Amino acid sequence: MSTPVKAPLYKETALGGRLTPFKGVWPKVDSSSYVFHGAQVVGDVEIGADSSVWHNCVLRGDVNYIKIGKRSNIQDGTVIHVSTHTYPTIIGDDVLVAHMAMLHGCTLHNNAFVGIGAIVMDDTHIMEDGMLAAGAMLTTGKTVGSGELWTGQPAKFRRKLTEKEIAKNRSMAEHYRKIAEQHRIDSVGGVAEAPYP
Numbered sequence: 589m590s591t592p593v594k595a596p597l598y599k600e601t602a603l604g605g606r607l608t609p610f611k612g613v614w615p616k617v618d619s620s621s622y623v624f625h626g627a628q629v630v631g632d633v634e635i636g637a638d639s640s641v642w643h644n645c646v647l648r649g650d651v652n653y654i655k656i657g658k659r660s661n662i663q664d665g666t667v668i669h670v671s672t673h674t675y676p677t678i679i680g681d682d683v684l685v686a687h688m689a690m691l692h693g694c695t696l697h698n699n700a701f702v703g704i705g706a707i708v709m710d711d712t713h714i715m716e717d718g719m720l721a722a723g724a725m726l727t728t729g730k731t732v733g734s735g736e737l738w739t740g741q742p743a744k745f746r747r748k749l750t751e752k753e754i755a756k757n758r759s760m761a762e763h764y765r766k767i768a769e770q771h772r773i774d775s776v777g778g779v780a781e782a783p784y785p
């Protein structure tokens with residue numbers, strides 16, 4: 589017989605994101621990270637320093653774990669899940685995951701870029717500075733190489749990114765960190781010394 593629970597267990601982050609345990613394991617969220625209201629973070633999920641999880645994301649670390657490094661951003665409405673016992677979802681540092689992406693059992697290396705609405709399936713990798721275009725579907729087992737652009741459903745290699753594009757993609761991760769900080773200041777009615785953007 590399971591123990592009766594009076595009310596569902598959860599904690600709120602400073603920005604109103606909801607953290608829920610699974611099998612007694614709580615998400616580990618760095619105090620400098622930004623988990624905004626509407627975000628649901630469940631179970632074995634680690635979120636590193638200065639990373640942001642935007643409104644209405646779902647990160648469900650129940651049947652495997654999710655790990656996010658530093659200064660990465662997971663934009664609004666993105667869903668992250670994992671594969672039972674086989675593939676966790678691992679996200680490195682300075683990674684950009686745009687709005688409404690679906691990540692499942694994949695590894696995004698440092699400075700990877702996932703476009704708006706893209707789907708990233710099990711056992712896939714996006715290597716450093718690799719880019720998956722908006723609306724693409726990276727199918728099981730595929731790897732986007734370092735500095736490559738893949739597009740379409742199923743996603744295929746399209747071309748190498750230029751140095752300028754790589755620099756732009758990298759700057760977007762920093763841009764998101766700064767917007768997150770502006771939102772944090774606004775959430776407590778503060779006024780930034782240098783409002784951004």
Ligand SMILES: CC(C)(COP(=O)(O)OP(=O)(O)OC[C@H]1O[C@@H](n2cnc3c(N)ncnc32)[C@H](O)[C@@H]1OP(=O)(O)O)[C@@H](O)C(=O)NCCC(=O)NCCS
Binds near residue numbers: 739
């Ligand atoms: C891929 C992307 C960078 C455009 O690349 P591009 O090379 O400038 O694209 P172009 O407009 O020159 O098109 C080149 C070809 O790629 C195709 N293409 C461009 N974007 C595509 C996409 N997202 N999916 C599929 N095909 C795409 C074009 O149809 C064109 O095909 P053709 O050569 O057969 O005519 C852009 O579409 C994209 O996905 N950007 C990411 C936006 C995003 O998610 N931002 C996050 C903001 S927080």
